[in-house]
Amino acid sequence: MEPTVGDLSDPLINHTEGQLFLHEAFKIIVEEVLCKGTDVKEKVCEWKEPEELALLLDLELREKGEQKEKLLQRVRDVAKYSVKTSHPRFFNQQFAGVDYHSLAGRFLSEALNTNLFTYEVAPVFVLMEAEVLRGLRELVGWTEGDGLFCPGGSTSNMYALNLARYRLYPEVKSQGLWSLPRLTIFTSPESHYSVKKGAAFMGFGMDNVIFVKGAVPHFVSCTSGTTVQGAFDPLDRIADVCDKHKLWLHVDAAWGGSVLFSKKHRHLMKGVNRANSVAWNPHKMLVAGLQCSVLLLKDTTNLLKKCHGANASYLFQQDKFYDVNLDIGDKSVQCSRKVDCLKLWLMWKAVGSTGLEQRVDKAFFHTRYLVEQMKKRDGFQLLREVAPVIKERMMKQGTMMVGYQPLGDRVNFFRITILSPLISQKDLDFFLDEIERLGNDV
Amino acid sequence: LSSAYSVPRFTSDPLASAFPAQPGPPRRNAWDGVPLNGSPLDDLAAESFLQRSMSMILEEAVKKATDVRQKVCEWRSPEELKELLDLELRDGGESEAQILERCRDAIRYSVKTTHPHFFNQLYAGLEPYSMVASFITDALKPSLYTYEVSPVFTLMEDAVLRKMVQIVGWEEGDGIFNAGGSMSNMYAMNLARYRDFPEIKELGNSAAARLVVFTSQECHYSISKAAALMGIGTKNVFVVPSDKRGKMIPSALEEQIKSAKSEGAVPFIVNATAGTTVLGAFDPIDEIADICEKYKLWLHVDSVMSHLFSSHRANSVAWNPHKMLMACLQCSVFLIRDKTRLLQRCHSARASYLFQQDKFYDLSYDTGDKSVQCSRKPDAFKFWLMWKALGTRELEQRVDRALAIARSVWGNISDFAWLKPLSNFYFILLPLYLQVAPVIKERMMKKGSMMVGYQPHGGKANFFRMVVISPQVSRQDMDFVLDEIHSLGMDL
Numbered sequence: 013m014e015p016t017v018g019d020l021s022d023p024l025i026n027h028t029e030g031q032l033f034l035h036e037a038f039k040i041i042v043e044e045v046l047c048k049g050t051d052v053k054e055k056v057c058e059w060k061e062p063e064e065l066a067l068l069l070d071l072e073l074r075e076k077g078e079q080k081e082k083l084l085q086r087v088r089d090v091a092k093y094s095v096k097t098s099h100p101r102f103f104n105q106q107f108a109g110v111d112y113h114s115l116a117g118r119f120l121s122e123a124l125n126t127n128l129f130t131y132e133v134a135p136v137f138v139l140m141e142a143e144v145l146r147g148l149r150e151l152v153g154w155t156e157g158d159g160l161f162c163p164g165g166s167t168s169n170m171y172a173l174n175l176a177r178y179r180l181y182p183e184v185k186s187q188g189l190w191s192l193p194r195l196t197i198f199t200s201p202e203s204h205y206s207v208k209k210g211a212a213f214m215g216f217g218m219d220n221v222i223f224v225k226g227a228v229p230h231f232v233s234c235t236s237g238t239t240v241q242g243a244f245d246p247l248d249r250i251a252d253v254c255d256k257h258k259l260w261l262h263v264d265a266a267w268g269g270s271v272l273f274s275k276k277h278r279h280l281m282k283g284v285n286r287a288n289s290v291a292w293n294p295h296k297m298l299v300a301g302l303q304c305s306v307l308l309l310k311d312t313t314n315l316l317k318k319c320h321g322a323n324a325s326y327l328f329q330q331d332k333f334y335d336v337n338l339d340i341g342d343k344s345v346q347c348s349r350k351v352d353c354l355k356l357w358l359m360w361k362a363v364g365s366t367g368l369e370q371r372v373d374k375a376f377f378h379t380r381y382l383v384e385q386m387k388k389r390d391g392f393q394l395l396r397e398v399a400p401v402i403k404e405r406m407m408k409q410g411t412m413m414v415g416y417q418p419l420g421d422r423v424n425f426f427r428i429t430i431l432s433p434l435i436s437q438k439d440l441d442f443f444l445d446e447i448e449r450l451g452n453d454v
Numbered sequence: 455l456s457s458a459y460s461v462p463r464f465t466s467d468p469l470a471s472a473f474p475a476q477p478g479p480p481r482r483n484a485w486d487g488v489p490l491n492g493s494p495l496d497d498l499a500a501e502s503f504l505q506r507s508m509s510m511i512l513e514e515a516v517k518k519a520t521d522v523r524q525k526v527c528e529w530r531s532p533e534e535l536k537e538l539l540d541l542e543l544r545d546g547g548e549s550e551a552q553i554l555e556r557c558r559d560a561i562r563y564s565v566k567t568t569h570p571h572f573f574n575q576l577y578a579g580l581e582p583y584s585m586v587a588s589f590i591t592d593a594l595k596p597s598l599y600t601y602e603v604s605p606v607f608t609l610m611e612d613a614v615l616r617k618m619v620q621i622v623g624w625e626e627g628d629g630i631f632n633a634g635g636s637m638s639n640m641y642a643m644n645l646a647r648y649r650d651f652p653e654i655k656e657l658g659n660s661a662a663a664r665l666v667v668f669t670s671q672e673c674h675y676s677i678s679k680a681a682a683l684m685g686i687g688t689k690n691v692f693v694v695p696s697d698k699r700g701k702m703i704p705s706a707l708e709e710q711i712k713s714a715k716s717e718g719a720v721p722f723i724v725n726a727t728a729g730t731t732v733l734g735a736f737d738p739i740d741e742i743a744d745i746c747e748k749y750k751l752w753l754h755v756d757s758v759m760s761h762l763f764s765s766h767r768a769n770s771v772a773w774n775p776h777k778m779l780m781a782c783l784q785c786s787v788f789l790i791r792d793k794t795r796l797l798q799r800c801h802s803a804r805a806s807y808l809f810q811q812d813k814f815y816d817l818s819y820d821t822g823d824k825s826v827q828c829s830r831k832p833d834a835f836k837f838w839l840m841w842k843a844l845g846t847r848e849l850e851q852r853v854d855r856a857l858a859i860a861r862s863v864w865g866n867i868s869d870f871a872w873l874k875p876l877s878n879f880y881f882i883l884l885p886l887y888l889q890v891a892p893v894i895k896e897r898m899m900k901k902g903s904m905m906v907g908y909q910p911h912g913g914k915a916n917f918f919r920m921v922v923i924s925p926q927v928s929r930q931d932m933d934f935v936l937d938e939i940h941s942l943g944m945d946l
Contacts, residue, residue: 025926027520030582031512037586038508045593046504057605062819065605071613073838077845083583086842087590090835094594094606104603107595107829112500113553116507118592120557122585123515125577125782126567132899133574135527135535136564143541163633166828174683188687189659205803206828212801213644213826215685217658240807295595295829302595302829320682322675326732326909326919333896338532345679347636348577348776350784354560357543361556364547404814407602417807427807 033080037087044091050098050110050434055410057095065093100432100439101412106239106267109432111299113362117355118301127348128161129327129341131334134351138338141353147360148292149308151272153285158316159308160343161352165266166206168291168307169233171316171345173197173210175289175309176231176260178319185319189215197221197231200245202238204264231260236281237268240419240427244268248283255286263287266305270297273365274372297375297431298368300356316343375431382430382440389444398454399424405450412446503550507557514558519566520580520926525902526572527565535563570924570931571904576731576758579924581780583843584836588782591836597829599808599822601815607832608819614834614841618773618789623766628797629789630824631833635758636676638772638788639725641797641826643667643680645770645790646723646752648800655800659685664719666690668710670702670737672730674756690719700735702726708745721751728757728765732909732919734881743767758786778856778923779849781836797824852925860922863932883911884918884939890946891916897942904938 048054060068069089078086096102098110131138145159162168177184181192189195195216199207208218232254234245247263254261263284269292271277272284284290288310295304309316321342328339341347360368399416406412416426428443518524530538539559548556566572568580596604598611611631619627632638647654651662659665665686669677671693681691692714694707711721724746726737739755746753755765758774765771769791776785790797802823809820822828841849863882886894891908898904908916920935 025580025582027517027580027926030580031517034512034516034582034586034589038512038589041590041593042504045590049594060605062601062605062609062816066609066613069606069609071609071838073613073617073841073846075846077843077848083839083843086839087586090590090606091594094596095603097595097603105597107597110595112504115592116504116511116553116557119508119589120511120515120560122588122592122782123511124519124561124564124567125580125585126565127783131532132905133565133567135530135532136539136560139532139536139539140541140560143543147543163637164827164829166826167633170683170826184685184687185682186687186689188664188681188690189685190664190687192660194658194660204828205805206826209801209803209826211658212655212803213640214683215654215659217654217656217661218803219656220658239805301592302597303831320679322678324675324731325911326907329892329909329916331892331916333892333899335532345636345640345676345683346634347674347676348634348783350633357541358553358556360543362547362553365543365545367547400810400812400814407814413602415807417810419806424810424812 029080033083036080036084040084040087040091044088045096046098046110049091049096050100052100052439054096054099056099056101056413057407057410058093059407059410060093068093095413098432098434100435101442102432103428103430103443104413104415106296106429106431107299107302108429109299109434111301111359111433114300114304114355114359117358120358121351121354124351126351128351129339129344129347129349131338132332137351137353138340140357141340144353144357144360145306145308148306152287152290152308154308154310156312157308157310158312158314158343159306160316160340161349162305162307163303163346163350165204165264165291165293165305166209168266168293168305169204169206169262169264170210170214171307172233172260172262172289172291173207173214173216173231174345175311175315175319176262177214179260179315180230182318193228194220195228195230197233198229198259199233200235200238202241202243203233203235204239204266207233207264229257229259231262233262233264235268236263236265236271236284239267240417242267244280246283247281247286251283251286260289261287262289262291264291266291266293267296270294270368270372273298273369274376275369276373277376294356297372298356298359299371299431299433300359303350304352304356320345371433374433378430378435378437378440381437382428382443385440385444389448398451399426401454402426402447402450406446409450412443414443414447499550503553506550506554510554510557511561514561516568516580516585519568520570522570522931524566524569526569526905527899527902528563529899529902530563538563565905570927571934573921573935574905574907576777576921576923577780577783578921579780579926581782581840583840584781584785587836587839591832596832598832599820599825599828599830601819602813604832607835608821610838611821611832611834614838615787615789617841618787622768622771622789624791626793627789627791628793628795628824629787630797630821631830632786632788633827633831634784635674635756635772635774635786636679638758638786639674639676639754639756640680640684641788642725642752642754642770642772643684643686643723644826645796645800646754647684647686649752649796650720650722652799662720664690665722666692666714666719667723667725668692668694668707668721668751669725670694670696670727670730672696672700672702672733672735673725673727674731674758677725677756696735696737700730700733702737702742704738704741704745707742711745711749711751721749723752723754725754725756726768728755732911732917733883739765739767775837778853779837779840780924781840784831785833785836787834801826855925856923859927859929859932862929863920863922863936866933866936882920882922884920885915886918886943890943891918893946894918894939894943898938901942904935906935906939
């Protein structure tokens with residue numbers, strides 16, 4: 013029965029109906045996404061051309077609503093035509109696999125539907141975020157510090173840029189860049205493109221992301237685990253240079269930060285404790301699920317809050333009945349901010365630091381295994397035109413997904429990202445066999 | 455609802471896959487003691503855990519949370535809560551039972567923002583269709599930068615944006631879903647800056663003269679944060695006075711523009727607000743648009759709080775379905791009246807590991823370079839599924855109903871003559887003496903009966919701000935709020 017606006021005594025939403033829909037949709041999610049989506053016998057993706065897919069999905073938004081059965085079918089369709097990023101043969105990006113504890117944490121975060129600007133609205137999560145950040149800082153080698161969760165590594169990098177600029181010239185917050193000398197940012201050509209995007213967005217200009225004579229260097233961003241080659245910059249040596257010239261050292265460890273969990277591999281980030289800031293994305297190598305991105309700071313002078321604070325009186329009243337330092341909203345450039353710490357905290361509690369260490373170690377073992385296998389096979393060289401064709405074939409057949417890209421002036425090459433704790437040697441063997449099979453006639 | 459799910463078993467050991475074993479040298483099964491084959495997680499355990507946690511989430515975080523007989527919050531002081539939650543992260547893991555208990559605690563001590571008596575923020579209520587979409591998104595964990603990785607969600611976002619462009623009243627347009635209204639406002643500033651001075655992208659702000667922004671004194675603070683982040687500077691945000699209802703005064707805006715120009719500064723954008731955060735006021739968009747046209751300034755309408763009426767003269771609009779339409783956080787849109795791919799040109803960095811030019815499908819479907827983010831969540835899906843379920847008509851009805859309830863409360867408020875309330879559409883503001891509001895707030899939170907926000911305004915009093923946006927509340931809930939404030943504050 014359609015409720016009328018005039019009938020104000022009853023709630024407009026039928027909760028029982030809504031909850032039943034949740035219940036039934038969840039069954040579909042488990043079956044289609046979690047069971048089938050992690051099954052090697054199923055496809056990684058069900059490729060459709062954009063026009064065809066648009067028709068299949070019936071995207072149009074209309075005046076009238078739809079019945080439950082129709083909506084459940086829509087849920088099924090979304091699952092069917094989406095890429096199964098937890099599939100053992102999904103190697104396309106720097107995230108993969110699934111961790112069921114963090115998944116439960118994600119569902120719970122969504123159900124509680126809150127955000128993190130004040131203790132009064134999110135008491136559990138304000139405290140939880142602080143503890144997770146403390147645990148991560150400890151791994152970096154800091155006993156004190158600050159930080160927060162950001163909507164992605166790109167934002168974390170922007171924060172670092174902003175803080176460095178503010179520390180050097182605090183007047184930039186109110187006066188802007190007009191009265192400042194030109195500031196330059198140093199980073200390697202292998203760094204993530206968010207450094208350049210951030211520079212444009214924040215008024216530095218993309219051209220100032222390389223060394224320019226006569227300008228004021230203020231920031232160095234080095235990378236622990238570059239996007240394309242997975243390389244680790246030599247942090248100690250770079251820190252020496254930064255110390256000498258008093259530059260802010262930021263480490264973009266969005267990918268590589270997780271090695272800090274591993275006693276075997278943390279040497280790759282030796283010197284990270286000398287940085288001023290670290291960006292780290294547990295949604296990558298730790299399988300925490302998008303989004304889970306942190307910015308960690310060595311600072312203990314409340315720089316985050318001073319740099320970003322606007323003291324909005326409708327949120328941060330000073331006469332509250334609890335310690336208002338717990339209202340962390342002014343550390344952020346966002347207002348509403350999602351709870352992203354629960355997924356990591358729950359997973360960490362479930363498997364312990366040791367469990368996470370094993371996960372990282374396993375990723376490295378798998379990589380070494382694959383390299384060993386590749387060396388045993390002849391003819392593993394790819395030409396420029398071949399990669400796109402092989403990619404097209406693998407997607408249309410849905411057997412696996414691996415990304416390719418050019419590097420410098422070199423040809424296209426496939427980048428297989430190995431991180432999921434759910435894959436095995438068989439999957440890696442499959443990758444090599446499949447590339448050969450798909451490219452046989454090319 | 456708490457019965458066990460009967461679902462197919464999770465996929466069994468990958469070793470039992472369809473591919474036959476290859477002949478050849480024996481494989482290593484372990485490397486330095488770490489087993490290489492098979493998942494470290496027992497499939498049965500994973501299935502059981504997920505079923506039990508979902509049952510609990512539906513029962514405790516969804517069903518009970520919207521029950522008016524339950525508390526809105528279970529207040530604990532920070533020190534006490536830290537101890538109760540046992541937050542410390544250790545080397546060893548924990549059992550399934552322990553983890554479930556932790557989930558239960560997280561629910562118990564969290565504020566129930568979907569409760570009918572939660573009026574603290576500009577979001578409230580439970581929208582089950584958008585919640586289902588959130589769960590699907592979390593299970594699939596896609597990222598929205600390319601069609602190949604997110605085919606469904608790329609198309610969906612596009613469909614929702616087109617529809618919204620239509621609703622705003624533009625013939626053509628573009629847009630993107632963002633990580634919040636603050637970010638949408640930042641995008642507006644960035645695009646306006648780029649439109650007038652495209653060289654700033656490469657050369658930085660110093661390539662242009664001092665740029666200035668205009669906004670009302672009632673605007674959202676994200677405008678100021680945006681100016682700081684983007685190197686423009688908060689002093690270059692000119693604050694235009696508003697009238698006593700909280701609406702920007704157009705003649706004052708024009709004065710300020712002239713004054714800025716005489717200083718040698720370059721005005722480039724005006725931010726008008728449709729539904730201010732504290733007073734719920736609507737700036738006079740038409741008159742402001744006239745001024746913007748006259749001085750050739752970009753007009754951005756921050757409409758995050760309300761629905762999209764009268765924004766068609768704007769160059770850009772920020773709107774948050776996660777507010778009044780109750781889509782799950784986050785769900786924020788940025789719309790722009792442009793078909794020259796301005797978003798793309800302004801933000802692109804053309805990373806070759808994502809946006810290869812030799813792909814086998816139409817590259818215009820890859821949206822990643824429109825954003826300043828890299829990975830991006832498909833928040834449009836929450837809105838799309840909800841819209842499909844309810845239809846435009848029902849969404850309109852919800853907005854109308856919120857207004858009707860606000861009006862009915864306003865009608866009853868004469869019973870409470872000791873309050874001298876103000877009203878602006880969906881807000882009802884109850885002014886109290888400065889010292890009284892914090893005490894009443896403390897009492898309501900410790901009792902857990904409701905949550906209503908207060909803030910100072912104009913330095914004279916603290917106002918309780920009753921935000922009427924959730925269609926799940928009824929008139930009885932509104933009456934309850936007034937009664938409760940009265941009874942909690944009776945002795946003050």
